[in-house]
């Protein structure tokens with residue numbers, strides 16, 4: 001049986017001058033359609049590199065990514081990315097940032113009016129319609145991430161790639177956005193691959209948590225399924241036994257078995 | 265408002281959610297009355313504080329100048345003498361009294377026309393070449409030192425070469441403007457293109473923008489603040505160059521007027537021409553700066 005999205009024996013080695021650094025070694029992962037997968041690991045282990053390989057922004061040294069039976073090796077809107085630093089174009093308004101993606105992806109398929117409607121629909125999904133005529137510099141960090149999310153969703157990607165989407169946000173905004181993402185995943189059934197540093201976030205949102213060992217030559221250390229039904233309620237989970245067990249499992253992996261050794 | 269201290273970093277997002285509602289005392293600040301006339305007065309004060317100091321300074325400088333040049337045997341004319349002798353030039357910039365006897369406004373327009381052609385060509389060519397050079401590290405490394413040397417050459421030094429090449433004063437003057445102002449435009453555009461953040465390139469890659477779309481939708485807007493820096497330096501240099509070029513090539517421009525006035529010992533006229541050149545140069549700079557702030561709205565704020 002072939003899976004929806006398969007990361008197949010991926011190695012990545014960066015060559016800078018004569019020094020070679022092996023960042024990823026033998027990463028194999030199957031992602032099912034509609035699944036929410038988180039990747040967690042210490043800083044610098046190669047999470048972004050892995051995500052960029054799936055996105056096609058970085059080329060794997062060995063191995064590759066197969067999406068719906070097709071080998072993908074260059075970037076495309078079927079693997080939309082929400083970047084950690086939002087990456088909105090500052091000279092475009094919120095609406096135009098999303099519209100740019102909509103025009104590019106649906107330029108041939110939808111009429112002008114339909115594209116306008118689709119842009120507004122996606123802004124509405126992330127509750128950003130009220131700021132559609134503002135520029136990125138005029139809205140808060142959380143709002144920027146919402147727009148980045150709307151832009152990615154508007155492409156109707158097969159896999160949605162999130163690189164620490166909430167990393168730069170304060171705890172309250174972050175919780176709010178996590179709920180938004182959880183609701184959207186429930187509603188739209190996207191396949192999501194998310195990078196995170198935050199154990200609670202990983203357990204709360206994911207169906208499976210991929211724990212990576214420390215680099216160099218990072219591998220998948222352990223995969224944890226989170227057997228908690230959806231919809232999930234943040235407040236109820238705080239005392240949920242399964243939630244706590246999953247959380248403890250990830251914490252043990254990160255802080256006991258693969259403690260981050262600070263480079264001197 | 266104080267949040268309960270989270271026990272560990274990783275659990276902060278969960279623990280911070282169920283905060284007990286704190287009983288806060290509501291302090292209401294008295295609203296300040298902003299009456300209409302206080303706002304008008306504030307605006308007037310603001311305008312006055314921007315206009316009065318330069319006016320006072322000008323009056324002061326004119327007085328000093330007057331005192332210094334009223335002495336018998338002074339080599340330069342005093343302001344009062346300039347006023348009486350160049351009166352016709354001051355009051356009417358657009359008179360026409362003969363083929364070579366026209367108001368300074370006309371002369372400035374003729375010069376501006378030359379600048380418009382030379383600078384326009386420099387802007388087009390400079391942005392195009394800068395964009396190409398900015399794409400390649402090696403073109404940048406190879407050409408940048410050459411441009412850095414060329415850009416220091418005075419407009420006047422180019423003039424003989426351009427006269428030899430074109431054998432006509434009009435294209436020579438335009439060429440001198442072009443060659444003087446093109447370097448900062450090329451260099452700044454190239455730097456702007458080089459500095460397009462990787463993030464924007466990633467966005468373009470995910471969207472699969474083609475070369476044409478990438479150029480118009482990412483490159484130009486992203487490099488716009490740099491391009492306008494180049495354009496602004498360029499317009500200043502153009503205006504410097506036109507006066508120098510016209511002094512030597514003749515015609516009816518403001519530069520030639522100064523040369524002509526010197527040859528016929530009309531010193532007061534030269535002072536008026538200098539004032540014109542200064543003010544027009546200032547306005548040109550303001551226009552390009554204003555254009556820049558409209559076009560790069562948002563871009564530079566991030």
Ligand SMILES: Nc1ncnc2c1ncn2[C@@H]1O[C@H](COP(=O)(O)OP(=O)(O)OP(=O)(O)O)[C@@H](O)[C@H]1O
Nearest residue numbers: 014015016021023042043044045046047048049050
């Ligand atoms: N272009 C590159 N050239 C050389 N080395 C690189 C390059 N990009 C990343 N690396 C190295 O690869 C390793 C993994 O980087 P990566 O950004 O994937 O880590 P990460 O897990 O996403 O870290 P963080 O959690 O801090 O974002 C790092 O040690 C980094 O120095």
Ligand SMILES: [Mg+2]
Nearest residue numbers: 047048049163
């Ligand atoms: Mg990263």
